[in-house]
Amino acid sequence: MGTTQLENVPEPKYWHLKTVLVDALDSEFEVGEILPNERDLAARFGVARATLRQALEQLELEGRLQRRRGVGTTVAPPRMGVSVGPSSGSWPGATGDAWRTVGCVEAAAPAAVADVLGTDADEAVHTVRRVRSMGGQSVATELLYVPRASVPGLPGDLTPADHAPAVLRELHAVELDGDDRAVELGSARAEDAKQLDRLPGAAVLVVTTRYFSGGRVAAVAVATYRADTCRLTFGDSGAMEITHHGQERHAAAS
Amino acid sequence: MGTTQLENVPEPKYWHLKTVLVDALDSEFEVGEILPNERDLAARFGVARATLRQALEQLELEGRLQRRRGVGTTVAPPRMGVSVGPSSGSWPGATGDAWRTVGCVEAAAPAAVADVLGTDADEAVHTVRRVRSMGGQSVATELLYVPRASVPGLPGDLTPADHAPAVLRELHAVELDGDDRAVELGSARAEDAKQLDRLPGAAVLVVTTRYFSGGRVAAVAVATYRADTCRLTFGDSGAMEITHHGQERHAAAS
DNA sequence: CAGTGGTCTAGACCACTCA
DNA sequence: GAGTGGTCTAGACCACTGC
Numbered sequence: 001m002g003t004t005q006l007e008n009v010p011e012p013k014y015w016h017l018k019t020v021l022v023d024a025l026d027s028e029f030e031v032g033e034i035l036p037n038e039r040d041l042a043a044r045f046g047v048a049r050a051t052l053r054q055a056l057e058q059l060e061l062e063g064r065l066q067r068r069r070g071v072g073t074t075v076a077p078p079r080m081g082v083s084v085g086p087s088s089g090s091w092p093g094a095t096g097d098a099w100r101t102v103g104c105v106e107a108a109a110p111a112a113v114a115d116v117l118g119t120d121a122d123e124a125v126h127t128v129r130r131v132r133s134m135g136g137q138s139v140a141t142e143l144l145y146v147p148r149a150s151v152p153g154l155p156g157d158l159t160p161a162d163h164a165p166a167v168l169r170e171l172h173a174v175e176l177d178g179d180d181r182a183v184e185l186g187s188a189r190a191e192d193a194k195q196l197d198r199l200p201g202a203a204v205l206v207v208t209t210r211y212f213s214g215g216r217v218a219a220v221a222v223a224t225y226r227a228d229t230c231r232l233t234f235g236d237s238g239a240m241e242i243t244h245h246g247q248e249r250h251a252a253a254s
Numbered sequence: 255m256g257t258t259q260l261e262n263v264p265e266p267k268y269w270h271l272k273t274v275l276v277d278a279l280d281s282e283f284e285v286g287e288i289l290p291n292e293r294d295l296a297a298r299f300g301v302a303r304a305t306l307r308q309a310l311e312q313l314e315l316e317g318r319l320q321r322r323r324g325v326g327t328t329v330a331p332p333r334m335g336v337s338v339g340p341s342s343g344s345w346p347g348a349t350g351d352a353w354r355t356v357g358c359v360e361a362a363a364p365a366a367v368a369d370v371l372g373t374d375a376d377e378a379v380h381t382v383r384r385v386r387s388m389g390g391q392s393v394a395t396e397l398l399y400v401p402r403a404s405v406p407g408l409p410g411d412l413t414p415a416d417h418a419p420a421v422l423r424e425l426h427a428v429e430l431d432g433d434d435r436a437v438e439l440g441s442a443r444a445e446d447a448k449q450l451d452r453l454p455g456a457a458v459l460v461v462t463t464r465y466f467s468g469g470r471v472a473a474v475a476v477a478t479y480r481a482d483t484c485r486l487t488f489g490d491s492g493a494m495e496i497t498h499h500g501q502e503r504h505a506a507a508s
Numbered sequence: 509c510a511g512t513g514g515t516c517t518a519g520a521c522c523a524c525t526c527a
Numbered sequence: 528g529a530g531t532g533g534t535c536t537a538g539a540c541c542a543c544t545g546c
Binding site for chain 3: 010037038039053056067068069070071072073199
């Protein structure tokens, strides 16, 4: 037959929608500009709102859009480059680091963390919560787990206000042999989402850092970064520090 | 009034569903076991299929589930730890690295890449495509961009089969000053998705590596890793290499 | 209060895998 | 061809923001 198989693999509508929207974003919109609302956009493209939303969700995941309930959808600025190490041989909480301590409790760590620390699953560890801000917005939250055995000199009677500083101070007295990092995709738990100004379940990059001392894991930090707004940079080697503020975005051909 | 505000913040159904499913996964299912189909699950929980799917999607994103069209939904194994550097001062394609070269073309790089390389937007660069496998499945694809200026000794007449090896060979003759990495969230383009055995749009971790030589960026690699199955590890410092094969998963309390 | 994005429903059809 | 997940629709209501 003469059928030339023009479109045997019709791509999904939301996928095509995405490319149309990306083109529009690149050519007709400025950063911070507000898009028409979802109902209007869906009508304009002749699709159901759910389909339009599927496209918007992916674009938000890719850091191209920012949506806020009750407000609207805006064009997002390029992702920020956030340095996550190596820490050049220093403990967290060293003077001048990018984190702000917001509290500290003593409680059992999650099973996965206790596993890495080598502590018992129900053993209480110092848990310091910290927040990292850049450009006026919170980009990450962190839980730093420090077993009691790693800070033997810590006094027993501490006011809540003194707890976190004391743990960090004791930590700095320990010799740090090195550290180790892993990055994976996660979704924000309710508590983290709140501090990151996102909804629960939002995509986050989870950075797990192991701090070694005396051949053991002396502390573990689990940091969750907003995946929509952050690009994590690992400044290995003594190479130049270019901050890459490209005018263009990822726009590879399919 | 005596109303004690029992549930002023009703969490979404899909969110609650997720926690129920995670508990079930942890207690009643084995890795690789196949779940009931979506229509049955939705009926069992008394929700619409779309709502059930919203929960499954997040669990798949978190690497807890694996869904395959025409087959079913299975319980995923823990994420693989994949080492992504630092490269200990060696170029890509060194003997013994984890990648398999699948082709090489000479074409204009995406704008974002040309920006980093410092080449003209329409300047053709050598583009080597590679694939990384672990445990019998493809976990990442990579495009390595090498400007002509970085491999001046490359002969002009190359068969397609010789192209990639020749580029890598020339590269190895260049002195490598250091490298640099950034990680961000992306979604798989059609071509990458195919090689990763995922659907287009699947969540991926994009690792951008800059290779420095002579004070310039001599090459750039853009690698996309399956976000559902991979945990990227950065083995900084000479610290011990623990491969962390925890029996327990992330299970932090809300 | 009007307008926004977030959640949810109850269907339908399609693309794919495998027996 | 039966059964699976993937896409899509046309509604509805809710939670939140800001005027």
